[in-house]
Each structure stands twice: as C-alpha cells, then as structure tokens.
Amino acid sequence: MAEIAVEIAYAGPEGQAVIPLAVPQGTTAWQAVELAMPKLPSGVRPDPARLGIFATKVPADRVLEEGDRVEIYRPLILDPMEARRRRAARGA
Incomplete structure (x- = not known):
C-alpha cells in the first residue's frame, strides 16, 4: 500500500512539536495522532474531538491526504465571550 507524508503539530505549555510521518493511504487524523504520541511532549493528552487540518476543525475519522498537517x-x-467582557471592563 502506498504511503503519504503528513505532519502532526502541537503547541502548548508542555512544549511544541511538529512530527513528520509517513502513513499508509487511508489513515485517519486520529490514527496519525496515535502514531505520533510517543514523540509528543510529555503530558500531552490529545482529544479526538479537538483536531484540525491547517486551522480547520476536522472529525477524528477524517482520512488524510498527502501533505496534511494535523493540529492537536x-x-x-x-x-x-468572557475574555471580551473582561477586556471591555478594563477599557482595553
């Protein structure tokens, strides 16, 4: 089966990571995240409901295409809305 090149990206208080992967065609976003787990910063707990590809939220079962960057x-x-209220109250 042919492989495609994708990336898994994470940025948070635990650290940052961009992990290149070669995965079989037909791999889903969540399957790719699971493959990348050992290389993610310690303490990162991905949620299948919080994934995106190039800043667009996607379901965990989205089949990846060549060059996709899965973002956690x-x-x-x-x-x-609460953040806006607080800024407005400060006059910022």
Whole structure:
C-alpha cells in the first residue's frame, strides 16, 4: 500500500512539536495522532474531538491526504465571550 507524508503539530505549555510521518493511504487524523504520541511532549493528552487540518476543525475519522498537517488543539482556558467582557471592563 502506498504511503503519504503528513505532519502532526502541537503547541502548548508542555512544549511544541511538529512530527513528520509517513502513513499508509487511508489513515485517519486520529490514527496519525496515535502514531505520533510517543514523540509528543510529555503530558500531552490529545482529544479526538479537538483536531484540525491547517486551522480547520476536522472529525477524528477524517482520512488524510498527502501533505496534511494535523493540529492537536488544547481546550480553551477561558470562554472567548468572557475574555471580551473582561477586556471591555478594563477599557482595553
């Protein structure tokens, strides 16, 4: 079976990583993340519901294409609406 080149990307308080992988055609986004787990910074716990490809959220079962960069997103620490309210209250 032919392989395709993809990347897994993560950036967070644990560290940053861009992991190049060669995976079989038909590999899903989550399967690629599982393959990259040993190379991710210690403490990273990916969530299948928080994945994207080139800044577009995708389901974990999305089949990857040549050159895709799977991004692992972190949970939000603060709701964006609450952050706006706080900035408005400060006058910023």
